[in-house]
Amino acid sequence: MTELLNAINTPADLRQLSRAQLKPLAQELRAFLLESVSKTGGHLSSNLGTVELAIAIHYVFNTPHDRVVWDVGHQTYPHKILTARRERMSTLRQLGGLSGFPRRDESEFDAFGTAHSSTSISAALGMAMASAIKGEKRRSIAVIGDGAMTAGMAFEALNNAGVAKGNLLVILNDNDMSISPPVGALNRYLAQLMSGRFYSAAKEVGKQVLKGAPPLFELAKRFEEHAKGMVVPATLFEQFGFNYIGPIDGHDLSALVGTLENISHLDGPQFLHVVTKKGQGYELAEADPVTYHGPGQFDPNVGIVPSGKPSKKTFTQVFGDWICDMAQADHRLVGITPAMREGSGLVEFERRFPERYFDVGIAEQHALTFAAGLACEGLKPVVAIYSTFLQRAYDQLIHDAALQKLPMVLALDRAGIVGADGATHAGVFDIAFLRCIPHVSIACPADEPECRALLSSAFEQDHVVAVRYPRGAGVGRAVTQDLQPLPFGRGELRRQGKGLALLAFGTLLYPALEVAEKLNLTVVNMRWAKPLDLALLLQVASEHDGLVTLEEGCVAGGAGSAVMQALQEHQILKPVLVLGIGDQFTEHGDPVKLMAMQGLDAKGIESQVRERFASLLPS
Numbered sequence: 001m002t003e004l005l006n007a008i009n010t011p012a013d014l015r016q017l018s019r020a021q022l023k024p025l026a027q028e029l030r031a032f033l034l035e036s037v038s039k040t041g042g043h044l045s046s047n048l049g050t051v052e053l054a055i056a057i058h059y060v061f062n063t064p065h066d067r068v069v070w071d072v073g074h075q076t077y078p079h080k081i082l083t084a085r086r087e088r089m090s091t092l093r094q095l096g097g098l099s100g101f102p103r104r105d106e107s108e109f110d111a112f113g114t115a116h117s118s119t120s121i122s123a124a125l126g127m128a129m130a131s132a133i134k135g136e137k138r139r140s141i142a143v144i145g146d147g148a149m150t151a152g153m154a155f156e157a158l159n160n161a162g163v164a165k166g167n168l169l170v171i172l173n174d175n176d177m178s179i180s181p182p183v184g185a186l187n188r189y190l191a192q193l194m195s196g197r198f199y200s201a202a203k204e205v206g207k208q209v210l211k212g213a214p215p216l217f218e219l220a221k222r223f224e225e226h227a228k229g230m231v232v233p234a235t236l237f238e239q240f241g242f243n244y245i246g247p248i249d250g251h252d253l254s255a256l257v258g259t260l261e262n263i264s265h266l267d268g269p270q271f272l273h274v275v276t277k278k279g280q281g282y283e284l285a286e287a288d289p290v291t292y293h294g295p296g297q298f299d300p301n302v303g304i305v306p307s308g309k310p311s312k313k314t315f316t317q318v319f320g321d322w323i324c325d326m327a328q329a330d331h332r333l334v335g336i337t338p339a340m341r342e343g344s345g346l347v348e349f350e351r352r353f354p355e356r357y358f359d360v361g362i363a364e365q366h367a368l369t370f371a372a373g374l375a376c377e378g379l380k381p382v383v384a385i386y387s388t389f390l391q392r393a394y395d396q397l398i399h400d401a402a403l404q405k406l407p408m409v410l411a412l413d414r415a416g417i418v419g420a421d422g423a424t425h426a427g428v429f430d431i432a433f434l435r436c437i438p439h440v441s442i443a444c445p446a447d448e449p450e451c452r453a454l455l456s457s458a459f460e461q462d463h464v465v466a467v468r469y470p471r472g473a474g475v476g477r478a479v480t481q482d483l484q485p486l487p488f489g490r491g492e493l494r495r496q497g498k499g500l501a502l503l504a505f506g507t508l509l510y511p512a513l514e515v516a517e518k519l520n521l522t523v524v525n526m527r528w529a530k531p532l533d534l535a536l537l538l539q540v541a542s543e544h545d546g547l548v549t550l551e552e553g554c555v556a557g558g559a560g561s562a563v564m565q566a567l568q569e570h571q572i573l574k575p576v577l578v579l580g581i582g583d584q585f586t587e588h589g590d591p592v593k594l595m596a597m598q599g600l601d602a603k604g605i606e607s608q609v610r611e612r613f614a615s616l617l618p619s
Contacts, residue, residue: 002028010084011058011109022059022253026051030281032086033077034300040092041296041420042100045278045289046075046145049175049250053143053274054078056256057171060264061139067111067127071120071144073101074294075173076110083109093420095589101424115424116392117362118151120144121170125157128166139167139264146174147339150361161269162241169263169270174247175278237271246273251280290342312473318448319411319469320345322455323382326483327353332380333459336360338367344384344413364389368396375406380459382409387416387427387468394433401464402439408465409458415468416506416552417581417595422588428581430468431505431529432557439463441489442529444506444551444559447474454527456485468506470552472591475510491533493540495523498618500609501544503537505529505559508550511602518606520618529559532566541567545616546575548609552600555580577612579605 004021005028008014017025030051037044055078057068063083070076080098081089085107091097102110112123124142131138148154149172161168237244245263248255256274263270278293279285284303285292291304298304327333327349335349339362350357360367364385371381390397390412401408415427434440443458443465445451451469458465495513501522502512509525516523524540526533529551541547547567549560560578567574581598595601599608610617 002032004028005032005081005086008082009086011063011082014055014058014082017059019254019257022055022257026055026253027281029055029078029081032081032089034282036089036092037077037295038298038300040090040094041294042092043074043077043294044282045285045292046175047077048282048285049276049278049280050075050143050173051078051280052251052253052256053171053173053276054082056253056260057141057143058082059257060260061141064108064111066139066141067124068109068141068143069112069120069124069127070102070114071142071148072117073114075143075145076102079109080107083107093422093588095587095593097589099422099588100420101422113424115421116389117148118144118154120148121154121157121161121168124170125161125164125166125168128168129164132166139169141169141171143171143173146172148362150339151363152365158237158240158242165241165268167267169272170242172246172271172273173250173276174273175250175276240269242269242271244271244273246271247275248273250274250276312476313448313479314473315445315448315451315469315471316343316345316413318451318479319384319413319455320348321479321481322452322483323349323384323411324352325481326382326456326459327356329483330380330459332378334358334371334374334379334381335384336367336371336374336381337384338362338364338389340384340386340389340413343386344411346384364393365396368393369400371408372396372400372404372406375401375408376404380407380409382411382459384411384413386414386425387412387430388414388425390430390466391433397440397464398437402437405439405463407462409455410464410466411455412466412468414471416470417586417591417598418471419591419594420588423585426586427468428552428554428586430466431551431553431559432561434466435530435557435559435562437464441465441531443467444527444529445469446504446507446509446525446527447477448479449477450486450527452479453484453486456483457488460485461488470507474507486527489528489531489533491524491526491528491536493522493536494525495521497521497523499544499616500546500548500613501540502605502609503540503547503549503563505549505551505553508552508600508605511600511605512550514602515606515609519609521609526559529562532562534566537563537566538570538572541572541574544574546577546613548577548579548605548613550600550605551580552595553580554583556583575613577608579608 004025033047088098093100101115103113104110120142124140128140278289295304323335334356335346336358337344337346338360341359371383374381412430418425434442443454445454455467458467495516497516497520502516503524503526504512505526512523549563551559555578558580564576
């Protein structure tokens with residue numbers, strides 16, 4: 001039954017409900033959310049945990065006039081459902097459908113586009129100060145999780161916010177702890193008391209009066225800190241200049257609404273600490289929030305059931321196996337991840353080599369410089385990081401690693417188009433932004449065994465080497481357990497044809513081979529975007545009438561650009577067709593469809609080759 005939910009098209013409708021109706025609304029919303037995500041796939045545990053919080057925020061604040069910025073944004077499905085997008089939830093994360101994250105071009109209620117973590121406080125503070133400059137009366141709200149609070153950028157923003165004194169509310173959604181019932185009841189009472197205007201005014205008056213009697217002022221201050229310290233971790237955030245409130249139960253709508261209403265009347269930076277539970281209301285997700293973090297389609301009455309079918313090994317699993325085997329062979333290896341243990345395939349590595357495993361939290365910048373420090377002392381760091389997240393540590397990569405020519409392996413997962421997560425997670429820029437840095441090399445494995453071998457090649461080097469591989473499985477080639485490397489900077493001729501040569505970087509080797517068989521073309525597996533196998537390139541260029549480069553990355557400054565630059569430097573004039581991602585951000589959707597839209601499937605490659613080189617194709 002969704003009688004209440006069906007009547008809500010915007011938060012204005014929500015605000016017409018009585019407080020007594022909010023709890024049954026939350027039950028309807030949670031049931032709708034579970035049913036919807038089980039059909040489309042997507043983030044589940046985090047969204048089940050924010051149902052009450054989303055309701056309370058939109059119930060109390062005048063959104064979209066009041067701005068709400070959801071950090072990361074993978075927990076915003078309840079927010080989307082309440083803001084005129086309920087009927088479109090069946091299109092979630094599909095091509096042309098709703099994004100899995102907030103997007104400014106999707107709804108006026110999405111005040112800021114997010115998907116990478118720890119940006120919410122900075123953005124919301126900017127909005128708060130803009131309101132002050134323009135003389136507008138509005139509240140800016142940042143909702144940030146305890147994981148995202150580990151990033152330096154969040155603390156940089158807190159530091160600035162305490163001085164700026166804008167009307168900013170930071171809501172810490174803490175889902176890594178629980179409140180026992182007795183303490184929770186006391187916290188609820190104190191939180192609402194401390195958020196009230198009487199308490200706030202009385203505290204300020206008391207400070208002014210007692211400052212005239214320093215001993216009494218210090219005594220009162222110590223008493224307040226001691227009383228609050230028994231139930232809340234207030235000290236840190238109050239030192240930043242915030243008025244700290246909480247922690248309160250994030251699933252108690254009465255407490256949430258009452259506290260937020262009190263806060264809405266307070267000026268200056270406010271900090272509300274709420275405690276929620278991932279997977280709330282769905283026992284299977286509560287018991288295993290990691291498994292239910294981002295599931296595909298499943299039956300909510302049964303839960304996620306392993307298919308039992310033997311599946312192809314993913315590139316992430318290939319990396320996970322390799323790092324364990326290499327760590328066993330070389331005690332210098334140290335594994336580092338910025339809060340992506342499961343996603344990067346390091347679960348087994350942590351179990352087997354806990355003393356050499358470091359999860360530094362959502363802190364990509366720190367991860368790179370930390371790795372550089374390890375390398376300075378003779379260790380061999382392997383940083384497992386998503387391609388799109390490496391962008392956040394670009395300065396550290398240049399100054400702290402490459403400039404000092406320190407040995408480091410960057411295992412770049414999710415390189416290329418990623419599918420349902422969309423532009424924010426697509427790793428399409430790495431070749432371009434890495435290629436211009438001295439002492440950095442880039443390997444592009446075409447399949448699973450090549451991925452393992454190129455990781456071994458990277459580990460042998462005395463400088464930074466990035467090995468980029470896509471999300472999901474490759475073609476299904478078997479992987480042996482040896483650690484034999486491939487020659488550094490060397491490609492291979494995979495098929496001899498006539499007229500044209502297709503130069504493939506990475507997994508596009510296989511659609512290239514499919515096209516080449518049909519058109520009798522030469523295929524080169526380049527393997528390395530930097531350094532290029534110059535001898536092989538010049539040989540192939542001299543023997544063919546034209547070249548086609550293929551990469552699952554941006555064309556601007558990418559591997560094809562490197563090929564054209566090398567040919568020009570050697571005064572070789574041959575027509576070159578560069579195929580890759582155009583000057584655009586990729587949308588979310590089925591990766592197969594997205595690749596076809598970019599013309600990077602076999603059909604698209606053949607079509608573009610025929611159009612550009614009709615006269616050069618073998619008859």
